[in-house]
Amino acid sequence: MEITKDLTIPKLFRERAVMYGKAKVAMREKEFGIWRPITWHDYLENVKYLALGLVSLGLKEEDKVAMIGDNRPEGLWAEIATLCARGVAVWLFQDCLMDEVKYIVEHSDTKFLFGEGQEEVDKAISIYDECPRLEKVIWDDPKGMRNYTEDYLISLKEVQDLGRELDQKQPGLFDEMIDKGHGNEVALLFYTSGTTALPKGALLSHYNLLSMGRNLMSVDPCFETDDFVSYLPFAWIGEQMMSISCGLQIGFTINFPEDPDTAQENTREIGPHVMFAPPRLYEQMTRTVQVKYLDATWIKRKVFELATKIGYHVADLKFEKKPVRFYWKCLHWLAYIAMQEKLKDHLGLSRVRYAYSGGAAMGPDHFRFFHALGVNLKQIYGQTEIAGISVVHRDGDIKFDTVGVPITGTEVKIAEDGEIVSKSSSVFLGYYKNPEATEETLRDGWLYSGDQGFIDEDGHLVVFDRSKDVMTLRDGRPFSPQYLETRLKFSPYLKDSWVIGNERDYVVAVTCIDYMVVGKWADEKKLTYTSYPELSQKPEVYGLVQKQIQQANKDLPEVARVRKFINLYKEFDPDDDELTRTRKLRRAFVEERYEDIVEALYSDGDVVHIDTTITYEDGRKSHIKTDLHIRNVSDG
Numbered sequence: 293m294e295i296t297k298d299l300t301i302p303k304l305f306r307e308r309a310v311m312y313g314k315a316k317v318a319m320r321e322k323e324f325g326i327w328r329p330i331t332w333h334d335y336l337e338n339v340k341y342l343a344l345g346l347v348s349l350g351l352k353e354e355d356k357v358a359m360i361g362d363n364r365p366e367g368l369w370a371e372i373a374t375l376c377a378r379g380v381a382v383w384l385f386q387d388c389l390m391d392e393v394k395y396i397v398e399h400s401d402t403k404f405l406f407g408e409g410q411e412e413v414d415k416a417i418s419i420y421d422e423c424p425r426l427e428k429v430i431w432d433d434p435k436g437m438r439n440y441t442e443d444y445l446i447s448l449k450e451v452q453d454l455g456r457e458l459d460q461k462q463p464g465l466f467d468e469m470i471d472k473g474h475g476n477e478v479a480l481l482f483y484t485s486g487t488t489a490l491p492k493g494a495l496l497s498h499y500n501l502l503s504m505g506r507n508l509m510s511v512d513p514c515f516e517t518d519d520f521v522s523y524l525p526f527a528w529i530g531e532q533m534m535s536i537s538c539g540l541q542i543g544f545t546i547n548f549p550e551d552p553d554t555a556q557e558n559t560r561e562i563g564p565h566v567m568f569a570p571p572r573l574y575e576q577m578t579r580t581v582q583v584k585y586l587d588a589t590w591i592k593r594k595v596f597e598l599a600t601k602i603g604y605h606v607a608d609l610k611f612e613k614k615p616v617r618f619y620w621k622c623l624h625w626l627a628y629i630a631m632q633e634k635l636k637d638h639l640g641l642s643r644v645r646y647a648y649s650g651g652a653a654m655g656p657d658h659f660r661f662f663h664a665l666g667v668n669l670k671q672i673y674g675q676t677e678i679a680g681i682s683v684v685h686r687d688g689d690i691k692f693d694t695v696g697v698p699i700t701g702t703e704v705k706i707a708e709d710g711e712i713v714s715k716s717s718s719v720f721l722g723y724y725k726n727p728e729a730t731e732e733t734l735r736d737g738w739l740y741s742g743d744q745g746f747i748d749e750d751g752h753l754v755v756f757d758r759s760k761d762v763m764t765l766r767d768g769r770p771f772s773p774q775y776l777e778t779r780l781k782f783s784p785y786l787k788d789s790w791v792i793g794n795e796r797d798y799v800v801a802v803t804c805i806d807y808m809v810v811g812k813w814a815d816e817k818k819l820t821y822t823s824y825p826e827l828s829q830k831p832e833v834y835g836l837v838q839k840q841i842q843q844a845n846k847d848l849p850e851v852a853r854v855r856k857f858i859n860l861y862k863e864f865d866p867d868d869d870e871l872t873r874t875r876k877l878r879r880a881f882v883e884e885r886y887e888d889i890v891e892a893l894y895s896d897g898d899v900v901h902i903d904t905t906i907t908y909e910d911g912r913k914s915h916i917k918t919d920l921h922i923r924n925v926s927d928g
Contacts, residue, residue, distance in 0.1 A: 300473035309336035322550035342373035344455030361408025383527035385873040409433030475499035493724035504679035504718035505537030518544040518565040523555040533680040559640035570651035582784035599627035603664030655778025659692040679718035694752035783840035798855040825861040
């Protein structure tokens, strides 16, 4: 289908729903252990009456409607219904704390808030009086909602009933509203992750989103028979990219897991054909495989080692565009039968044709690992402000230290200061209520990314790091801390890392152990511990982490190697503002928060005393007093 300026997401949605009707499944949701199919006809009916119900409640053109909750059909119905009623959709991350919910609801001028169930309703109730523009809170899961009496609460079913009444009075209204739409109108108000300050609201038009989907599909075509599993937050542009921008154009089936905790298991049951996830998800998969390897029998470990060795060799030949000789093809087939097939199935990757990683840098170790398994993993580069994607790897032209070449209809160049700038029909309209930031980011139609990079001899884009995060080492050369951090996270024992060294005499690291994996290792070593802080400070655990750092230091120039490190007493946490909701490190914040630790790492001491308070997800606070040990990383 041709994407014109007249086309909108509601027009495309209606066309797909009428075309497929009851003959094709639009989405499935797993409930009580059973996959429940929803046809395109059902999808249209639910959206239609929900859109008309919103109009009955008083929704006007360009009014904002916010959504918060897990990935589920009702969430997508709410979004499409808002667009059909000519409103603007605003998604919030499911694990947003009260202050974040209040900020986004207030800043976006949200009129109606869709909350999944009791937890989301409680958040809405607590901020309702402080958000004067918020009129109604709509919920869809009745569990625990029986005793709520607030007059601004209304169920999704009640809203749909209002829509049915309006449809009887004005039978053509739904189609009239859709027909009024234009591609240049705002569809989504997206709040960026905010690594340096409060999140900014990016305004994306229908044309932005649909042209991006068309351009990506022209590179890696999907088919209406494909399955896609939706389990990453809709507040992340990557999920919108696949479920809306590409999903509506292709008409593939979207599958919703029963629960976030069962997403991996449910993905395995579906076996999606296309997958898009941030690096942290692939890092978690890698860690799962590595932990299973550590627990396996001697024979299974040897089979894994041999199959992986073959996989790495074949993958490296393909990376270098060298022919794979016949005997290597035979060995690779044996490796596939012996190990790779089962492992890919276990990870839910058995049918994946394209697997994309985006949203942050992925380390070359993780990237090569998946290619050694035979997974067609591709890096993508983009940002919310360009509707998600501007650059991607091509089949047969994959380099693990680059993010590929621009997609169709996209120009990418490097500014004089090394900043990556891009131009396409997907570049956003600007920031909501923030003309200064818009002027800074959008100049003469070019989007200034804030990332440093260069274009190599093959025309591939190499992303160095965020401009503000690039370190200058003591010999004057620039260095990306993110690169070393991803190498450290390739270890199954390390969940997070933070590398410091800008204009310092040497590089240091703050590491966060993986409590489950290191805990199991400690149990096998007969080490006693009662908590994360205690386990992290065990001398044996420091020895374990030291080995991981020595491994990551290999092949690095001496000046870029980690010289000292400290095990943090806790994991980095979005609820403590140390990570964004997409799990990017907020460097400026952690540098300020852990100033004492950084100074101790650059002093002659070997201990730093910590006296602090940490916040749990449910709002509880805990006071921690402990001593953290500093360890030198020897070359031996």
